[in-house]
Amino acid sequence: MKDGHDIDYDPAPGDRVAKTTCYMCACRCGIDVHLKDGEVAYIEGNRDHPVNRGVLCAKGSAGIMQHLSPARLRAPLRRTGPRGSGQFEEISWEEALSEVTERLAAIRKFGPEKLAFFTGRDQSQSFTGFWAQAFGTPNYAAHGGFCSVNMAAAGITTMGGAFWEFGQPDWERTELFMLFGVAEDHDSNPIKMGLGRLKERGVKVIGVNPIRTGYNAIADEWVGITPGTDGLFILSLVHCLLRAGKIDLDYLARFTDAPVLVNEDAASDDLGLLLRTEDDRHMVIDRRTGKPAPFDAEGILPDLGGKLRRRGTTHRSVFQMIAGRYLAKEYAPEIVGPQVGIEPERIHAIAAELAHAAFDKSFEIAQPWTDFRGERHETMRGRPVSFHAMRGISAHSNGFQTCRALHLLQILLGSVEVPGGFRFKPPYPKPARAHPKPHAKCEPGEPLDGPHLGFVHGPDDLCLREDGSPARIDKAFTWENPLSAHGLMHMLISNAHAGDPYEIDTLFLYMANMAWNSSMNTSGVMAMLTDTNEHGDYVIPNIIYSDAYSSEMVAFADIVLPDTTYLERYDCISLLDRPICEADAVADAIRWPVVEPDRDVRAFQSVLVDLGARLGLPGFVEEDGSPRYADYADYMMNHERRPGVGPLAGWRLGPNGISHGRGLPNGAQLDEYIRHGGFWHAPIPEEARFYKPWNRAYQDWAVETGLFDAPCPYLFSLWSEPLRRFQLAAEGIGTRQPPDHLRARIRATHDPLPIWYPPMEDGHADPVEFPLHALTQRPMAMYHSWGGQNAWLRQIHGMNPLYVPTKWWVGCGFAEGDWARLRSVHGEITVPVAHMAALNEDTVWTWNAIGKRRGAWALGDDAPEGKEGFLLNHLIHELLPPRGDGLRWTNSDPITGQAAWFDLRVAIEKVPASEASHPRLRPQESPVGCGPADVTQKVGR
Amino acid sequence: MHPAASLIAFTTLSGLGLGLLAFLGVGLAPDEGRTGLVFFALAFALAGGGLASSALHLGHPERAHLAFTQWRSSWLSREAWLASGALATMALHAALSLAGWRIAPLGWLGAALCLGTVGATAMIYAQLRTVPRWHHPTTPALFLAYAITGGTLLSGHVIAAIVLLALTGIGQVIVWRLGDGRVAASRSDAGTATGLGTRGRVRLFEGPHTGENYLTREMVFRVARKHVLPLRAIALILAVGLPIVLLALPFSHLLALLAILSHLAGLIVQRWLFFAEAEHVVGHYYGRTG
Amino acid sequence: MTDLPTHTDRKLGLVIDLDTCVGCHACVVACKGWNTENYGAPLGDADAYGADPVGAFLNRVHTFEIQPDDAPAQIVHFPKSCLHCDDAPCVTVCPTGASYKRSEDGIVLVNESTCIGCGLCAWACPYGAREQDPVEKVMKKCTLCVDRIYNEALPEIDRTPACVRTCPAGARHFGDLSDPESDVSQLVEERGGFDLMPEQGTRPVNKYLPPRPRDEIDVLAPFLAPVDDGPKGFLGWLDRTLDRIG
Ligand SMILES: Nc1nc2c(c(=O)[nH]1)N[C@H]1C(S)=C(S)[C@@H](COP(=O)(O)OP(=O)(O)OC[C@H]3O[C@@H](n4cnc5c(=O)[nH]c(N)nc54)[C@H](O)[C@@H]3O)O[C@H]1N2
Ligand SMILES: Nc1nc2c(c(=O)[nH]1)N[C@H]1C(S)=C(S)[C@@H](COP(=O)(O)OP(=O)(O)OC[C@H]3O[C@@H](n4cnc5c(=O)[nH]c(N)nc54)[C@H](O)[C@@H]3O)O[C@H]1N2
Ligand code: SF4
Numbered sequence A: 001m002k003d004g005h006d007i008d009y010d011p012a013p014g015d016r017v018a019k020t021t022c023y024m025c026a027c028r029c030g031i032d033v034h035l036k037d038g039e040v041a042y043i044e045g046n047r048d049h050p051v052n053r054g055v056l057c058a059k060g061s062a063g064i065m066q067h068l069s070p071a072r073l074r075a076p077l078r079r080t081g082p083r084g085s086g087q088f089e090e091i092s093w094e095e096a097l098s099e100v101t102e103r104l105a106a107i108r109k110f111g112p113e114k115l116a117f118f119t120g121r122d123q124s125q126s127f128t129g130f131w132a133q134a135f136g137t138p139n140y141a142a143h144g145g146f147c148s149v150n151m152a153a154a155g156i157t158t159m160g161g162a163f164w165e166f167g168q169p170d171w172e173r174t175e176l177f178m179l180f181g182v183a184e185d186h187d188s189n190p191i192k193m194g195l196g197r198l199k200e201r202g203v204k205v206i207g208v209n210p211i212r213t214g215y216n217a218i219a220d221e222w223v224g225i226t227p228g229t230d231g232l233f234i235l236s237l238v239h240c241l242l243r244a245g246k247i248d249l250d251y252l253a254r255f256t257d258a259p260v261l262v263n264e265d266a267a268s269d270d271l272g273l274l275l276r277t278e279d280d281r282h283m284v285i286d287r288r289t290g291k292p293a294p295f296d297a298e299g300i301l302p303d304l305g306g307k308l309r310r311r312g313t314t315h316r317s318v319f320q321m322i323a324g325r326y327l328a329k330e331y332a333p334e335i336v337g338p339q340v341g342i343e344p345e346r347i348h349a350i351a352a353e354l355a356h357a358a359f360d361k362s363f364e365i366a367q368p369w370t371d372f373r374g375e376r377h378e379t380m381r382g383r384p385v386s387f388h389a390m391r392g393i394s395a396h397s398n399g400f401q402t403c404r405a406l407h408l409l410q411i412l413l414g415s416v417e418v419p420g421g422f423r424f425k426p427p428y429p430k431p432a433r434a435h436p437k438p439h440a441k442c443e444p445g446e447p448l449d450g451p452h453l454g455f456v457h458g459p460d461d462l463c464l465r466e467d468g469s470p471a472r473i474d475k476a477f478t479w480e481n482p483l484s485a486h487g488l489m490h491m492l493i494s495n496a497h498a499g500d501p502y503e504i505d506t507l508f509l510y511m512a513n514m515a516w517n518s519s520m521n522t523s524g525v526m527a528m529l530t531d532t533n534e535h536g537d538y539v540i541p542n543i544i545y546s547d548a549y550s551s552e553m554v555a556f557a558d559i560v561l562p563d564t565t566y567l568e569r570y571d572c573i574s575l576l577d578r579p580i581c582e583a584d585a586v587a588d589a590i591r592w593p594v595v596e597p598d599r600d601v602r603a604f605q606s607v608l609v610d611l612g613a614r615l616g617l618p619g620f621v622e623e624d625g626s627p628r629y630a631d632y633a634d635y636m637m638n639h640e641r642r643p644g645v646g647p648l649a650g651w652r653l654g655p656n657g658i659s660h661g662r663g664l665p666n667g668a669q670l671d672e673y674i675r676h677g678g679f680w681h682a683p684i685p686e687e688a689r690f691y692k693p694w695n696r697a698y699q700d701w702a703v704e705t706g707l708f709d710a711p712c713p714y715l716f717s718l719w720s721e722p723l724r725r726f727q728l729a730a731e732g733i734g735t736r737q738p739p740d741h742l743r744a745r746i747r748a749t750h751d752p753l754p755i756w757y758p759p760m761e762d763g764h765a766d767p768v769e770f771p772l773h774a775l776t777q778r779p780m781a782m783y784h785s786w787g788g789q790n791a792w793l794r795q796i797h798g799m800n801p802l803y804v805p806t807k808w809w810v811g812c813g814f815a816e817g818d819w820a821r822l823r824s825v826h827g828e829i830t831v832p833v834a835h836m837a838a839l840n841e842d843t844v845w846t847w848n849a850i851g852k853r854r855g856a857w858a859l860g861d862d863a864p865e866g867k868e869g870f871l872l873n874h875l876i877h878e879l880l881p882p883r884g885d886g887l888r889w890t891n892s893d894p895i896t897g898q899a900a901w902f903d904l905r906v907a908i909e910k911v912p913a914s915e916a917s918h919p920r921l922r923p924q925e926s927p928v929g930c931g932p933a934d935v936t937q938k939v940g941r
Numbered sequence B: 001m002h003p004a005a006s007l008i009a010f011t012t013l014s015g016l017g018l019g020l021l022a023f024l025g026v027g028l029a030p031d032e033g034r035t036g037l038v039f040f041a042l043a044f045a046l047a048g049g050g051l052a053s054s055a056l057h058l059g060h061p062e063r064a065h066l067a068f069t070q071w072r073s074s075w076l077s078r079e080a081w082l083a084s085g086a087l088a089t090m091a092l093h094a095a096l097s098l099a100g101w102r103i104a105p106l107g108w109l110g111a112a113l114c115l116g117t118v119g120a121t122a123m124i125y126a127q128l129r130t131v132p133r134w135h136h137p138t139t140p141a142l143f144l145a146y147a148i149t150g151g152t153l154l155s156g157h158v159i160a161a162i163v164l165l166a167l168t169g170i171g172q173v174i175v176w177r178l179g180d181g182r183v184a185a186s187r188s189d190a191g192t193a194t195g196l197g198t199r200g201r202v203r204l205f206e207g208p209h210t211g212e213n214y215l216t217r218e219m220v221f222r223v224a225r226k227h228v229l230p231l232r233a234i235a236l237i238l239a240v241g242l243p244i245v246l247l248a249l250p251f252s253h254l255l256a257l258l259a260i261l262s263h264l265a266g267l268i269v270q271r272w273l274f275f276a277e278a279e280h281v282v283g284h285y286y287g288r289t290g
Numbered sequence C: 001m002t003d004l005p006t007h008t009d010r011k012l013g014l015v016i017d018l019d020t021c022v023g024c025h026a027c028v029v030a031c032k033g034w035n036t037e038n039y040g041a042p043l044g045d046a047d048a049y050g051a052d053p054v055g056a057f058l059n060r061v062h063t064f065e066i067q068p069d070d071a072p073a074q075i076v077h078f079p080k081s082c083l084h085c086d087d088a089p090c091v092t093v094c095p096t097g098a099s100y101k102r103s104e105d106g107i108v109l110v111n112e113s114t115c116i117g118c119g120l121c122a123w124a125c126p127y128g129a130r131e132q133d134p135v136e137k138v139m140k141k142c143t144l145c146v147d148r149i150y151n152e153a154l155p156e157i158d159r160t161p162a163c164v165r166t167c168p169a170g171a172r173h174f175g176d177l178s179d180p181e182s183d184v185s186q187l188v189e190e191r192g193g194f195d196l197m198p199e200q201g202t203r204p205v206n207k208y209l210p211p212r213p214r215d216e217i218d219v220l221a222p223f224l225a226p227v228d229d230g231p232k233g234f235l236g237w238l239d240r241t242l243d244r245i246g
């Protein structure tokens, strides 16, 4: 190697490696942090980690610059100027905490619901939710309601789990992979690794997306669908497959509710509900005997063509309903094609490819297993076709049903939880019934009656007050959006400002940039946060906020509680929450302080522990009122959610020493995690790796591991009874009745079988006046607004043009360097444009959250992020345009309340080139100053 | 290429200075007494100033001496040797001449080194295959032509200057035409740069970063087509046309001075264009060519 | 020495798979992270938080759009770093000898302590693979992670370039391209690896694997044959089939 020059061939990356978990996004990869003299020198992927196996994305590698960001907050802040100005004074922690304690104690005493505690991209929801429950406010949720609740709720109610953290394609065995509406997703590195594997094996990838970038760029086939129409496209594929009999009848009969009997007596109050035994088990016809039987009876073979007349009422199998619905002409490719922007021949061709992969390439694994009916199977049959989808289909107002349609397609092909198909990751599969119901009953000075979030199964489970009004500030679990399993964070500020359904006192936010990219209408939300009443007081009286950086939201808080960076604190990525499991293994992980903060900041979770003790919240104090936990690390080790089950499953104490899964708290648990690379990982037994919902070995293993307390096998729900119950109510049946203005909408949208209806905004904004769809995508190298403060990443995405398809580029006479005015029913923006041909011909788009408010993130005044960069959010709104009925219609999915970001319709016109994008908001002052001019990062210099 | 002021100053001034020095070397300019001193001083000022300004382009001028090491392969290194040799030889020659001991062979050697330096400077550009407009023997030829013409002009040979100016002007037009042809004929484009040209029309969709970088600042400079012809005309008029007219008028020192200044101004425009018009193939990666 | 070696014992280099690269920029930042902390001066960023940030990067990912005549437009992500050319013009132009190509493995390097920052090597490189550091003012380029690939302080498995180790999609491969048996040579052989701008005569060591054909949709392929042609239609078929499998 010697070439005569003075080269150090063997530099050590550091003098010490600390293995922890990345938090440059929510993917939670394992990282090796190389330290030199106690300072972070280099970060690379942990090769042993189950999530990323050594690789790291751009953000992860740039973690060092995030850790050294000049935008880091330095000390607690108290507002001194008007809200939004960014004028603050630094105060001590004791001042900050006693002020907050005093306010919260008063609220708790008189009306806990006056506190709204909402968290953003927080990874400790089982903890923050526990705190909020102990406090007693019903007003708690994380950002899931505006993010992707359609995906989660549709997956869980249909098959007991969804995409992302709930499951993954069987990358090693699948023979055809179809991707719907994904730019990046949470599973960032695993998806890239998976795609890499498919490419290595030469497996075909089909990308369905109006925009052909990223994953869709490497797809072998691109389907540039019209936004908001995937449901129809998918149901057309279902039509083709049904018509050709290319469906897995055996799978449908054994593992799904397809053979379960549906009441079809128009005169019955149970019309559309499923037939049950006395002890509440679904009924099927046993094809062997021709007799009705409970679905899980030993030895039966459920009949997909079953029919039953009982007590004068006819019942037919769900499968016959499915056939009846989707064989109809309206789903034929020839009819659907023009509506979705895909040639009918292509729909036929894709259906044929799906069938070919699922059935002609089917294989078997020689692994015997026993199903929940006690039947032993000698092999596991593979259906090597898999799907993945995310916000492209879920962030529409028809997203819940579209996601259901996709699950219907997967299930008809028999490709869920089988080799080569889609596989769940523990703690999934877990059906909706195994989740809690939502709770919202609050009493002064008392904890809430149960967990805030969960699944409703019918009108009786809604969170309504005595007078029928919403119990929660975000109106989750009401007739407007009954299955809002993650709450509706996007309605929080709007409703609090409107005092609808009631007024609140304090907004307590954590890690959510609600005054910027997290709000559906940024300018509107800023106005609401600063709006005053006739006394000159703020309409929303108090805002407490925890952030680690000088974000846009910081400027709107009255008290700011500065958090540490992710390398300076303990965090818990728990099985109670969103763990890091893989389809073949159960796993959880921690973060731990690999460096000490050099500022007066505190880990927010530890601050919550402290506040919990100061407020005397149950679970946070001992009998004698003394604090139960010293800090969050103490909580992670010693809290027990259920006996033997705590935040971390690894290295607990069993009767004979260390035990994993269940066990008593272990005071050395965190040391063990640190010693073992920051995570715990245990393989699922071979026999339990597929068919998990119905596999006895899996169910027993899950109980042993502490995922559930008793086995709970279940059938996939192609027929959604909860939806049907809401529909029945809308039809006038039952004691709890929806308000009249919602009846028609509930009847139309809450169909127990997947349907498609046009995105709601189409009914409010004239598609002729607003002919274009406008979308955003996540750039792979940026995480929401946080990336902008990162000296390395901001060079990659420092501004964002609006990409315009050829038809409109030519039509408007655009040239490089031009600017456009983009108008929606809600507002207008002026932005730079760029040309893109590989794009749906009626869609424009931009990268998400690149634009920044001037003064935020310690950036210079004329930084491109604040000058040319822009947010599409000024054109979106949390409410649909008024219809003259005096009602506030949310821009959300009518079933789950999922924010319909991607329903947006716009008009475009060319304008003279501008210096800066518009609206040009007033800059905020920076409580941390501006970053240095030059950066030359090198610890070992 | 980015028309950096330091490089424009370097090539124009050093070209003129070295041209004049060459004339002094071969004894075609006044090299004795007061006048000689003035001429030598002017020549050294131009050449030295030009060469010094080239150091402004360096990231580490304090290490400039290292540039002498690679004469076997590097034109820049050769230029360094030749320039030092030329200046040293001519310094000796000047000292001797001014002292009245003019040694002709020494002058001839100095002149050769001066022209060699200009040639080497030009070869730095001409050797670059990455810049099709420069990559041609006419590049050093034209540099030399300008240097010699400048020397003639500065050393006061009116008739010769008129003739050389005219010839250089014609040469310049030819070089521009040839350069245009080479750019058009260049086999490199976004298709070959990416190897994807056989699949369809290739266009940069997104650069690797949204701002500038060293390469885009240094090499991906583009002068608008519509500005090129007027600028060429201005260069030609100032560097060649106007000086010829001024020299053709009844001789006066003032007119001669104006002719020289006009030539210098024209040369600056010509050099600005020399860089600004030169398209580097790396532009194909930045969507900033054809 | 500025002369190019007449022969290199090995030709270490990268093979980049344009069929697989998703354009995530992971390689870009891993490279920046490793090389700022290791080989030579840190990779500086001028105006890091201001209006015109300009940093030195040794590897950058461009994105191209291809418009075929009769198919939808395609997007190809295109990572690019030094190609460690056999006939490296950047080396021969260097006046100081700071730029050199190693005879043992073909890696092209800059000795930063003798670089005068004249920029000529960057001019000579057709690929834009060299960038002068905006703060340190010396020439920077991909070192092929020469301080990783032989690094005894690293576990053997990590003796590979930072960009290759980090690439989540597995689109980057490192090896000896002079050895026809090496994995990288095999890949080049199988997938038709090609050179960038061969007309520049640089004879790059790094190779690129082309994207596989896209959008090859056979719209003339037969549709799935319907089953409901019997007298009782679809349900009749269902009954018959269930009888058969039951
Ligand atoms: N137009 C448009 N808008 C969108 C979307 C879209 O697709 N299009 N997507 C929406 C979706 S799905 C989401 S999830 C949201 C995301 O939007 P946000 O949840 O607002 O996400 P971030 O920008 O990541 O902001 C979170 C805040 O957390 C802070 N933070 C970062 N690290 C820490 C930490 O360690 N501790 C603390 N206390 N704070 C920290 C950041 O500084 C930032 O202010 O955006 C939504 N907005
Ligand atoms: N690098 C990075 N990773 C992230 C994030 C980040 O900010 N940066 N954010 C994280 C968060 S909070 C989330 S929620 C996830 C979201 O991850 P993704 O689901 O990938 O979210 P988006 O980037 O919003 O991409 C939505 C995609 O859907 C497409 N699309 C829009 N409408 C339609 C449609 O009607 N049909 C189809 N088929 N496609 C459509 C868009 O073109 C886009 O490609 O990413 C997470 N991961
Ligand atoms: S995907 Fe990237 S940012 Fe997210 S956790 Fe993994 S390495 Fe970190």
Ligand code: SF4
Binding pocket: C020, C021, C022, C023, C024, C025, C026, C027, C028, C061, C077, C079, C166, C167, C168, C169, C170, C171, C172
């Ligand atoms: S890391 Fe890999 S996939 Fe990502 S841009 Fe680089 S080469 Fe492409």
Ligand code: SF4
Binding pocket: C081, C082, C083, C084, C085, C088, C089, C090, C091, C108, C124, C125, C126, C127, C128, C129, C130, C141, C202
């Ligand atoms: S790619 Fe450029 S810098 Fe690298 S060896 Fe080739 S010519 Fe030199």
Ligand code: SF4
Binding pocket: C093, C094, C095, C096, C097, C098, C099, C110, C114, C115, C116, C117, C118, C119, C120, C121, C122, C139
């Ligand atoms: S910039 Fe440095 S390495 Fe490049 S040619 Fe000049 S001296 Fe050599």
Ligand code: SF4
Binding pocket: C030, C031, C032, C034, C035, C058, C059, C081, C082, C141, C142, C143, C144, C145, C161, C162, C163, C164
């Ligand atoms: S080989 Fe090393 S220096 Fe070269 S691009 Fe990759 S990471 Fe950067």
Ligand SMILES: [Mo]
Binding pocket: A146, A147, A148
């Ligand atoms: Mo999200």
